[in-house]
Amino acid sequence: MALYTAYFMLNGQEGDASDESHEEPRKALELGRDEPLKALLIAQCPRIRDLKVVEQIRLVAFLSDFLNKGAVSTQGLQSLRSVAFGVPSGTWLDEEVIQSYRSARSFAHLLRLPNIEYIYFDQLRWIDEEEEEEVLIDWGDRLPPQSSSIQHIFLDSCNYVPKEFIDALTATPRELKRLSFRCRSRTVQRLENTDRIVSKLGEYNHSKSTMESLMFYNCCTANISGFLKGHRCTVYLPHELYLYDSLKDVQISCNDMAQAASHRWEDRKDKSQPKMSFWREYIAEWLPTTTQAFILWGGCYRWRWEGYFEDGQDYVTWVEDMVLALLTWRKKYTDLKAIFLEDVERAALLSRSGDPPFQKAVRLGKKFGVDVHTLTNRTKFQHEHHFPRAPDQYDLVTGSFGGKRPDNWVFDVYQGKTVPPGCAKCGNCEDCLELYPKRVWDSIGMEDDIEDDEFE
Numbered sequence: 001m002a003l004y005t006a007y008f009m010l011n012g013q014e015g016d017a018s019d020e021s022h023e024e025p026r027k028a029l030e031l032g033r034d035e036p037l038k039a040l041l042i043a044q045c046p047r048i049r050d051l052k053v054v055e056q057i058r059l060v061a062f063l064s065d066f067l068n069k070g071a072v073s074t075q076g077l078q079s080l081r082s083v084a085f086g087v088p089s090g091t092w093l094d095e096e097v098i099q100s101y102r103s104a105r106s107f108a109h110l111l112r113l114p115n116i117e118y119i120y121f122d123q124l125r126w127i128d129e130e131e132e133e134e135v136l137i138d139w140g141d142r143l144p145p146q147s148s149s150i151q152h153i154f155l156d157s158c159n160y161v162p163k164e165f166i167d168a169l170t171a172t173p174r175e176l177k178r179l180s181f182r183c184r185s186r187t188v189q190r191l192e193n194t195d196r197i198v199s200k201l202g203e204y205n206h207s208k209s210t211m212e213s214l215m216f217y218n219c220c221t222a223n224i225s226g227f228l229k230g231h232r233c234t235v236y237l238p239h240e241l242y243l244y245d246s247l248k249d250v251q252i253s254c255n256d257m258a259q260a261a262s263h264r265w266e267d268r269k270d271k272s273q274p275k276m277s278f279w280r281e282y283i284a285e286w287l288p289t290t291t292q293a294f295i296l297w298g299g300c301y302r303w304r305w306e307g308y309f310e311d312g313q314d315y316v317t318w319v320e321d322m323v324l325a326l327l328t329w330r331k332k333y334t335d336l337k338a339i340f341l342e343d344v345e346r347a348a349l350l351s352r353s354g355d356p357p358f359q360k361a362v363r364l365g366k367k368f369g370v371d372v373h374t375l376t377n378r379t380k381f382q383h384e385h386h387f388p389r390a391p392d393q394y395d396l397v398t399g400s401f402g403g404k405r406p407d408n409w410v411f412d413v414y415q416g417k418t419v420p421p422g423c424a425k426c427g428n429c430e431d432c433l434e435l436y437p438k439r440v441w442d443s444i445g446m447e448d449d450i451e452d453d454e455f456e
Contacts, residue, residue: 028058035059039066046075052084052396054093060085060102064109080113086122086156090393090400104165105137111148111172118152120391125159139168145204146171152178154416156390158191166193170200175210180388182217182416183228195230195240202243213249215388217416219297233259234298238286247288248335249387251295254344258300258315279318280325289332293385295340295413299347316348316357323361327368337383338371340413345375349435356436356444373413375435376444378425390416 028036039062042048053059066077085102088094107121150173158181179201181191198214205211216235219228230236234253237260241247261282265275287294300315323339330336341358348357356376365372371381389411397403409418423429427441 028062033058036062039063041076042080043076046079048076048079050082051080052087052391054087054089054396060106060109064106078114081115082118083110083113083116084118084120084391084395085110087120087391087396088393089396104161105142108139108142111143111150114149116148116150118154119150120154120156122156123159124155124161126161126165137164139164143168143172146174148172149174151175152388154178154180154182154388154390156182160190160192163193163196166197167200170197171204175208176201176205177210178213178215178388179211180213180215180217180390180416181228182390183219190229192229193231194228195233195236198236198240199243202240206243206245209246211244211246213388214244214247215249215251215295215416217390217414219253230256238282241286241288244288246290248290248292249295249385250287250291250293251297253298254296254300254315254319254347255298257296258318276318276321279322283322283325284329284332287326287333290335291333292335293338293340293387293413294326294336297343297414299344299350314352316344316352319344320358320361323358323372324364327361327364327370330368336370338373338381338385339365340373342373342375343414346435355440359444376425376441378444385411385413387411387413388416389418392417394418 035058038059042051042063043066063077102121102123102125104124104126107119107124110116110119110121153173153176179197181194194216201211201214216228219235228235234255236252237256238252239260241250261279264282265271265278268278296319319341323341326333326336326339339361341361345357356374358372358374362372362374362377362379366379369382371383373381393399394401394405395403405418406420408421410421411417412419423431426432427438427444432441
């Protein structure tokens with residue numbers, strides 16, 4: 001009873017415990033649920049900075065009680081910098097996480113924490129699972145522009161949310177640096193209007209130049225069933241990046257690039273310029289000069305490029321020509337450190353055969369100090385990158401692994417997580433031989449013999 005009373009005193013509530021406002025926490029305690037007590041503990045911990053939660057999404061609701069009552073003076077709410085809800089545990093609890101949906105209102109409460117910098121939120125959806133109908137919310141009032149200290153947001157398996165929420169989400173941070181989306185679960189609805197996220201975020205951050213990373217992980221797998229969808233595009237079109245002047249991580253679909261380029265070409269009155277030359281110029285129009293890592297993914301629908309390319313060319317030829325042009329524009333893209341092409345190459349294997357593509361790009365990249373990541377490039381890379389990463393069971397200090405991850409695991413830029421290193425492209429195992437025959441792997445070697453004048 002003492003803890004029960006303390007909860008409501010901290011919440012700024014007085015009166016009889018039979019009051020209606022006390023109903024939900026009282027029921028939770030009577031059922032043996034400890035979320036109200038955990039919320040009380042968190043709110044009173046003076047040095048708590050990082051909070052990771054596997055389940056118990058109702059914990060957000062009880063923490064939000066303190067925020068709604070203006071209890072932001074509590075020590076724990078003041079000190080929290082990082083929160084993660086729905087972290088995979090590697091145990092049976094993950095099955096409960098998959099079935100538990102988290103509303104946009106709960107997420108909005110976390111953005112109101114006074115000094116919050118990082119939020120990971122799994123399975124964001126528009127309404128609570130208990131609600132049968134959408135609730136009309138003025139998101140401009142719930143999330144006022146420039147009102148949150150948030151700098152990094154990672155939304156995992158995000159469901160459908162309306163345009164009004166997207167607009168408020170992109171406007172509320174004062175200095176957002178990283179925004180990441182990932183499709184991890186096939187139990188969710190489709191996240192639509194992804195191109196609106198990109199364009200609105202560019203509008204709000206253009207004057208501040210704080211945005212460094214905008215990532216859409218697992219798109220190559222998820223979009224088979226359409227779990228991410230822009231308006232009349234796969235995710236977003238290149239011109240949505242026009243207002244980004246500080247972006248370091250650029251990730252885009254080959255299909256969206258082909259769509260934009262073909263439309264731009266059709267709109268031209270003068271078509272005397274060779275198409276490949278036009279394509280190179282078009283890339284330079286939208287790719288930010290601050291780009292450090294350029295990640296391309298997916299294939300390209302045949303109708304996007306059929307008739308656009310010359311005889312004997314396809315979208316893989318087109319992508320490689322673009323990469324070669326980027327590598328030679330060293331005065332323009334001085335910060336470029338890596339280009340990732342593995343997923344493009346993997347998609348190309350479904351429709352073409354022969355030697356691996358991008359071999360010229362690999363050699364030219366090595367000459368200019370840019371790492372070109374392909375399925376067959378075994379050269380030791382020169383640069384390290386710190387992409388936004390979703391927390392997992394290895395980050396849980398109180399979990400099965402004690403917060404320790406295997407040292408040799410590597411980051412997968414397409415999945416947004418660290419994974420076992422595998423065979424390191426050995427060229428001998430079953431996985432490698434499914435990609436290319438042994439003679440191809442033997443001919444690739446380590447690519448050490450490079451002629452200095454090959455690309456002059």
